[in-house]
Amino acid sequence: MKYHAINSDLFIQNRANFSAQMKPNSLAVFNSNDVYPIGADSALPFQQDRNIFYLSGVDQESSILVLFPDCPNPKHREILFLTETNEHIAVWEGAKLDKDAAFKTSGIKTVYWLQDFERVFKEIMTQCETVYINTNEHYRANVETETREDRFNKWLREKYPAHSVAKSNPILQRLRSVKNQIEIDLIQQACDITEKGFRRILEFVKPGVMEYNIEAEFMHEFLNNRSKGFAYTPIVASGNNANVLHYIENNQECKAGDLILLDVGAEYANYSSDMSRTIPVSGKFTDRQKQVYNAINHVKNEATKMLVPGTIWADYHVEVGKLMTSELLGLGLLDKADVQNENPDWPAYKKYFMHGTSHNMGLDTHDYGILTEPMQANMVFTVEPGLYIPEEGFGIRIEDDVVIQENGEPFNLMRNIPIEADEIEDLMNK
Incomplete structure (x- = not known):
């Protein structure tokens, strides 16, 4: 990123404010945006989903944030899932966030690689009753493209139909409108x-x-x-x-x-x-x-x-x-x-x-x-x-x-x- 590092206190406080508004025994999930293709091997410059950035500071594609304030396992109350960086990625694209860098950016201690997502998510879904999903409900929104978040929400409802679903948007509308x-x-x-x-x-x-x-x-x-x-x-x-x-x-x-x-x-x-x-x-x-x-x-x-x-x-x-x-x-x-x-x-x-x-x-x-x-x-x-x-x-x-x-x-x-x-x-x- 071109910008200077942002104090992780911002994201720690934002998560605390969001978690305080969640229903008991619920978790929330936030996905990064897609990298949108143009044609051949070209893509538009990546733009992070504003909500996952607001809550974590992670400015990287293929990232997932899970918040579960009432999780019995304290380790799983805040989780980041990231692409595992390796030498090949480092040479061709530049190294992605490792676990230490992710902690410095976000203040989140528990970081898993994306390949572990379904296994860990299945475990914590057995412990919660309600899932908050991230939807774009801005009054000016006019979205024709299915997003990564849309695909995830569809998968979630099919995979876990017995869970109650709530919306993150009303909470975020209020929190994001008042600036730190x-x-x-x-x-x-x-x-x-x-x-x-x-x-x-x-x-x-x-x-x-x-x-x-x-x-x-x-x-x-x-x-x-x-x-x-x-x-x-x-x-x-x-x-x-x-x-x-x-x-x-x-x-x-x-x-x-x-x-x-x-x-x-x-x-x-x-x-x-x-x-x-x-x-x-x-x-x-x-x-x-x-x-x-x-x-x-x-x-x-x-x-x-x-x-x-x-x-x-x-x-x-x-x-x-x-x-x-x-x-x-x-x-x-x-x-x-x-x-x-x-x-x-x-x-x-x-x-x-x-x-x-x-x-x-x-x-x-x-x-x-x-x-x-x-x-x-x-x-x-x-x-x-x-x-x-x-x-x-x-x-x-x-x-x-x-x-x-x-x-x-x-x-x-x-x-x-x-x-x-x-x-x-x-x-x-x-």
């Missing part, structure tokens, strides 16, 4: 790397560069700072491309007078950052562009203040909608009749601001969190208002990542990334 300080520090590191990339491109952008040239500059800076790269597919959208919310082609020329909407973020140690900035290709906003930019920035600042413990996500978006409506009236994009006659299910402001303002962030860019429950301290949210105006040829989005505080305004993890229009102009023209 070690996690906040890792997200801060991802944000700091993103800042370096953004400052780099402020010096690089000029009329005639291609959107993919800008993407490459970010990637250069990210890789040089121990990141695997982008936390999600980057958006580098110049001109009217910014009015396509998920524009990812990044293949057009950046032209004088246009704006570039950048939605990019570095990952670090599997943790995400998520930044949006909008900059002028020529290094200077027009008066109209700056007027719209400052209006959005005002909404972002006011929306950020609302992210406090006890806030309900749906209510928050209603209030942000009111802020944006006021700004749209001031910009002349809406009039009073538009607001008076609006459809309550699709308010007038949605014509120009059609997406949500905030989402949980962490190991996943759109991280776990139960949005119907009140916000809590140490949750990390984005704040990302935007306006998309095809008739004027540009779209603007501004986004920071913030940590909810027990008392006071949220802590902005992107506080050092240039955001004011005048500052962006100064840096692009120095």
Whole structure:
């Protein structure tokens, strides 16, 4: 891995928190992700399942974690099953975790090789009543591929039909949404790397560069700072491309007078950052562009203040909608009749601001969190208002990542990334 070793205290505490929520005499199983083939002997770069990483720190394929807090044998209350490393694997792929390295990473003392899984698992299944299975129930999930976890869950139900089955997901949704300080520090590191990339491109952008040239500059800076790269597919959208919310082609020329909407973020140690900035290709906003930019920035600042413990996500978006409506009236994009006659299910402001303002962030860019429950301290949210105006040829989005505080305004993890229009102009023209 490119990233520095993570303190195993994080994973020890995460397992303790999860185990405390389990039913009596139950065990939980977590599998690593597949290595997904492309064709011939090629495969996509491995990405670890976030839940097994969250609970163990193991960032290696073909791994299984079993938690059984009430196991009669103390040795089997936490178990890792890993691929047995050997000289052949070490030469061709690099050595895998051995038992000592697995303990240093995870804090788990009992490590077996994968070939022992069915034998050991059969033994502990005779001692438990309920099995927690890992399922992806994120509200944005749209999974068409059968995963390693899916195959395991199918095998488990067929092999042990008399056991009760429970879901790990509701527990993890709550636990993962509230961050440990070690996690906040890792997200801060991802944000700091993103800042370096953004400052780099402020010096690089000029009329005639291609959107993919800008993407490459970010990637250069990210890789040089121990990141695997982008936390999600980057958006580098110049001109009217910014009015396509998920524009990812990044293949057009950046032209004088246009704006570039950048939605990019570095990952670090599997943790995400998520930044949006909008900059002028020529290094200077027009008066109209700056007027719209400052209006959005005002909404972002006011929306950020609302992210406090006890806030309900749906209510928050209603209030942000009111802020944006006021700004749209001031910009002349809406009039009073538009607001008076609006459809309550699709308010007038949605014509120009059609997406949500905030989402949980962490190991996943759109991280776990139960949005119907009140916000809590140490949750990390984005704040990302935007306006998309095809008739004027540009779209603007501004986004920071913030940590909810027990008392006071949220802590902005992107506080050092240039955001004011005048500052962006100064840096692009120095």
